[in-house]
Amino acid sequence: MNKRLSVLTGALALSLMSGxxxxxxxxxxxxxxGGDExxxxxxxxxxxxxxxxxxxQPAQRRGSLSGEYPNDPRIDGEKPLFTITKANMAQYADKLSEGHKHLLNTYDSYKMNVYPSHxxxxWPNEIFAATKVNATQCEMLDPDTPNNCKLGFPFPIPKTGAEPVWNHKVKWRGEAVTRYNNQMIVQPNGDYQLTKLIEDVQFGYASFKNPIPLTKDSGEFLRYLSKTVAPPRLAGTFILVHEKAGTGxxxxxxxxxxxxxKRxxxxxxxxxxxxxxxxxxxxxxDQVDMFNGALERYNWxxxxxxxxxxxYNSNRIAGPQTKYDVMVKPRHLNQDLPRYELHRVWVVEADIKAGTSHTFKKRRYYIDEDGWTIGMIDAYDNRDQLYQFxxxxxxFAYNLLTATTIPEVIYHFTSGxxxxxxxxxxxxxxDATVQFKPDYFTPASVQKMTTK
Structure with a gap:
């Protein structure tokens, strides 16, 4: 461990003990x-x-709020600097997640094309201003209770493990969005089953129009509604969520x-x-959006x-030029498509609390420093074996000035x-132009949708 990281880790240990x-x-x-550092x-x-x-090098906003696939002409035509394979992975091991090491070791066909980093x-200026205010006012009363936080990233200079996760959970993503979410369960031979959802989200905390602060007494930071439209056996299923700070x-x-x-x-x-x-x-x-929901079952x-x-910047795999039959391969994605870059990430570990339970005994999160976005998670089972990745x-969405993950992949190592x-x-x-009526995200409204 270098001296700088050693000092940082020591400071973090003290902060964890002091609460x-x-x-x-x-x-x-x-x-x-916002200064030189x-x-x-x-x-x-x-x-x-x-x-x-x-x-x-902060980007400039461009594009409309709907109809935009991820793209950047400056980098989309770049060639890889080098490729990490099973044969040469040892020389890059200190910069690889355990999940990537497992995939490289297990499948001769797996590789990682590494490109120049950008x-x-x-983020919008409103987020910058609010984040600076939050730095001195927002506090973490417990892992599920941020207090005195408004609009911006709650914890831009994190001191505890829960704080970067909250930055991910409540980051600016627009006022409201509708998105198609296509999902695939891929068998070891490459066959896949496609499910289609339409998801509507109204953001409350990171909203310029009507920001809802996170406090010890309240804090609903988003509302979510998903409708399954295919396949026929699942069509018509709705899930409605009011996502709040706190537990229970x-x-x-x-x-x-x-x-x-029918109800x-x-x-x-x-x-x-x-x-x-x-x-x-x-x-x-709790794997939706890489991680969501309560943090209470873990020590962070x-x-x-x-x-x-x-x-990072894998626009090609997220756009219409790549069809699903090209994306999907046996055992893993078509690794000609993803783009990997070297970035600094915050590393957060979550260990299960005594007296609680979860399929994952331990999770290690890798969170991009620029986007406060979870890019990778190593997940371990109760035998301390790497179970999922x-x-x-x-x-990066230039039209909204936000970072997101498209697609997200969960590798199941026991089944292939x-x-x-x-x-x-x-x-x-x-589509970030949508506007929802005040009663849209209510059980009564969903019940009416099912009778149309």
């Missing part, structure tokens, strides 16, 4: 945001020592409409390691920052199957 009182940073620390959201502004990670991810009755509220029952009902099982409807157990509810540790090869292909989600290559891209 939530140290979650806020001093005014002096906050002044670093840190970007306005807390990433290191400058390049790394050898220049393989460049200085932050740091264009940026104070936290998430969820409802499920099943065509078989909407409360669904407390829409959480944690319960399988998402229609995924045949290949995706848990901020390990530090590290340079890693992560999926989640890979989110990070793309993998699950693809968050794709819309063969449908319409995200």
């Amino acid at each position: 939530a009182a140290i979650a806020k940073v001093s005014a002096e620390e906050a002044e670093r945001l 840190l970007t306005p959201v807390g990433a290191e502004r400058g390049p790394n020592k050898d220049g393989t990670i460049p200085e932050w 740091r264009f991810t940026t 009755a104070a936290g998430r509220q969820a409802w499920l409409y099943s065509p078989g029952l 909407i009902r409360r669904a407390p099982t829409v959480c944690c390691d319960n399988p998402y409807e229609g995924t045949d157990g290949h995706q848990f509810y 540790k901020l390990v530090g920052k590290k340079e890693m090869y992560i999926p 989640q890979e989110g292909h990070i793309v 199957r993998y699950f693809i989600t968050a794709t819309f290559n063969e449908d319409k891209p995200i």
Whole structure:
């Protein structure tokens, strides 16, 4: 461990022992945001020592709020610098996740094409301003209770493991969006089953029009509604979620409409390691958007920052030029398509608490410093064996000035199957022009939709 990381890790250990009182940073620390050292959201502004990670170069907004697939003409035609394979992975091992190491070791056909790194991810000025205010006011009372946070990233200079995860959960993504979500369960021979969803989301916390603060007493930060449209056996299923800070009755509220029952009902099982409807157990509810929901079952540790090869700027795999039959291959994605770049990431470890349970005993998260976006997760079972690997292909949306993951992949190492989600290559891209009526995300409204 280098001296810098050692000092950082030591400071983090002290902060973890002293509890939530140290979650806020001093005014002096906050002044670093947007200066020569840190970007306005807390990433290191400058390049790394050898220049393989460049200085932050914030993009300019372009494109309309609907009809835009991820694209960047400046980089989409670039050629790989080199390719990591089973034969040469040892020389890159310190910059690889355990999931990538497993895939490289297991499948001779697996490879990682590494491209020049680019740091264009940026955010609206309103997010910059609110983030600086949050740095000195927002605090973490417990892993599920941020307090005094509004609009921007709550914890741009994180001190505890839960804080980067909250930055991911509540980041700016627009006021409201509709997206097609095509999902595939891929068998070891490459055959796949396609499921199509339409998802509507209203953002509350990161909203310019009507921001809802996160406080110890309240904080509903988004509303979500999904409708399954295919295949026929699943069509007509609705899932409604009011996502809140907190746990239990104070936290998430969820409802499920099943065509078989013909009524909407409360669904407390829409959480944690319960399988998402229609995924045949290949995706848990808390794996949607890489991670969502309550943090209460785990102890969260901020390990530090590290340079890693992560999926980044993979516009080709997220756009209409790539059909699903080309994307899908036996055992893993068509690895000619993804783009990997060297970036600095925050490493967060979550270990199961005594007295609680989850299929994953331990998870290690790799969170991009520029986008506060989870790009990879190593997930371990109760025998401490690597059980699954989640890979989110990070793309930057120039029309919204936000980062997201398209597609997301979950590799199941015990079965040889993998699950693809968050794709819309063969449908319409995200529409951020939508406006929903105040009563749209209610059980009564969903019940009416089912009778049309």
